[in-house]
Amino acid sequence: MIIIDINNFWSPSGGGVRRYHLEKMDFYQNRTDAQLVFITPSTKYYTEVKGPGLIIEHVPAPKLMGNWDYRFIWRPDVLYRLLKKHQPDIIEVGSPYWLPTAVQMARAFASPKSKLVGFWHADFPVTYVRRAFLPKFQILSSGAESAAWLYARWEFRSYNSILVSSKLVQQRMEKRGLSPTQYLPLGVDADLFHPDKKDDSLVQKYKAGLPERLTMFFPHRLSEEKGLLTLLEAYPMLCKLLNHEPAIIFAGQGNYEDLLKSATQKHEHIHFLGFIEDKDEMARLTASFEMGLAMSGWETFGLSILEAMASGQVLVGADTGAALEHIEAAESGLAIAPGNAKVLAEAIAQAYKSPQFAQWSKNARLYAEKFDWEDCFVKQKQKYQSMLVTEN
Numbered sequence: 001m002i003i004i005d006i007n008n009f010w011s012p013s014g015g016g017v018r019r020y021h022l023e024k025m026d027f028y029q030n031r032t033d034a035q036l037v038f039i040t041p042s043t044k045y046y047t048e049v050k051g052p053g054l055i056i057e058h059v060p061a062p063k064l065m066g067n068w069d070y071r072f073i074w075r076p077d078v079l080y081r082l083l084k085k086h087q088p089d090i091i092e093v094g095s096p097y098w099l100p101t102a103v104q105m106a107r108a109f110a111s112p113k114s115k116l117v118g119f120w121h122a123d124f125p126v127t128y129v130r131r132a133f134l135p136k137f138q139i140l141s142s143g144a145e146s147a148a149w150l151y152a153r154w155e156f157r158s159y160n161s162i163l164v165s166s167k168l169v170q171q172r173m174e175k176r177g178l179s180p181t182q183y184l185p186l187g188v189d190a191d192l193f194h195p196d197k198k199d200d201s202l203v204q205k206y207k208a209g210l211p212e213r214l215t216m217f218f219p220h221r222l223s224e225e226k227g228l229l230t231l232l233e234a235y236p237m238l239c240k241l242l243n244h245e246p247a248i249i250f251a252g253q254g255n256y257e258d259l260l261k262s263a264t265q266k267h268e269h270i271h272f273l274g275f276i277e278d279k280d281e282m283a284r285l286t287a288s289f290e291m292g293l294a295m296s297g298w299e300t301f302g303l304s305i306l307e308a309m310a311s312g313q314v315l316v317g318a319d320t321g322a323a324l325e326h327i328e329a330a331e332s333g334l335a336i337a338p339g340n341a342k343v344l345a346e347a348i349a350q351a352y353k354s355p356q357f358a359q360w361s362k363n364a365r366l367y368a369e370k371f372d373w374e375d376c377f378v379k380q381k382q383k384y385q386s387m388l389v390t391e392n
Helices: 016-028 076-086 099-110 124-133 138-155 167-175 200-207 228-242 257-266 279-288 303-310 321-330 341-353 357-368 373-391
Strands: 002-006 035-042 046-051 054-060 090-093 115-119 161-164 181-183 215-218 247-250 270-272 291-294 314-318 333-336
Touching: 002 016, 002 076, 016 035, 016 054, 016 303, 016 373, 035 076, 054 076, 076 099, 090 099, 090 373, 099 115, 099 138, 115 373, 124 138, 161 167, 161 373, 167 181, 167 321, 200 215, 200 247, 200 279, 215 279, 228 247, 228 257, 228 341, 257 270, 279 303, 291 303, 291 321, 291 341, 303 314, 303 321, 303 357, 314 321, 314 341, 314 357, 321 333, 321 357, 333 341, 341 357
Parallel strands: 002 035, 002 090, 035 054, 090 115, 115 161, 161 181, 215 247, 215 291, 247 270, 291 314, 314 333
Antiparallel strands: 046 054
């Protein structure tokens, strides 16, 4: 079985989508019963053969505006060449903007028997469309969201299935007529992200002489979608509620990087580490801080949430999407409505002062242990195979 995977949400400095693809490449690299061909947007054409089960095809694609590394594959003729070359059984498309149609056009002439699979990595009608109209243009938000769902149905109109990693999001997709869908929970490296990776010297550094100082970790894209502006607005209120200045450690990349750097100059205990590429370093950091923040209400799985939970962090997160699913299922923190600085400050203070704090940390770890990358990709491979068997 040959699988082609293509996704304009891929970025060398990305977060959860990047982690999904890296783990998937690791799963297939040395396999002999299946081969993964990952098409990645790049600066030029070249091919990397990583092993019997993994080929990476680089194709030139224009870079998108903004302080990140996203590029946009859009030309059907480029895709045609690669589909013709590899003759895949399965084509998985992970981004909804034009790419599903471009793939369909290329497939029609290059590999018409290939099965088409979507992956709903971003709940874009809600995340990027409805949210863009709120709160100033609330009257228009509903119509804009409906138009986005119509566009999504058109893009994935001929796809055999769309994989989705949140049951709440899956319900919303099906309600909006986007089907057929299949639920596929992702994984976490629970051996790497583990409470035992805590670095006491790191703890002492950020506690800065005050053992009761709360330490929080924000390893997300630096954007309001992830709640960054709300968190910075909440910080002075939180200082008053806790009677000390908590430490917030940011790691990531995004359009609000300059704003965050300004905040580090203003507040002694707000820190910015930049983008962390090394997994071991990320695991060390995550295990060394007490609380994780998952304030995006639009997560479709939340890999960083699972990494935080596997490391034993208590969570304060959004009361919608994957954040709510994980927090409720694990009983590992508090879920609140996103976008309100006062509510956020009060929730963080309430969670930290709660007598359940230590138990929430244990619950988070136990819950995260249920998710495994190997299991994820075995199940995904079975779903691929079932599509081929059904056709036969």
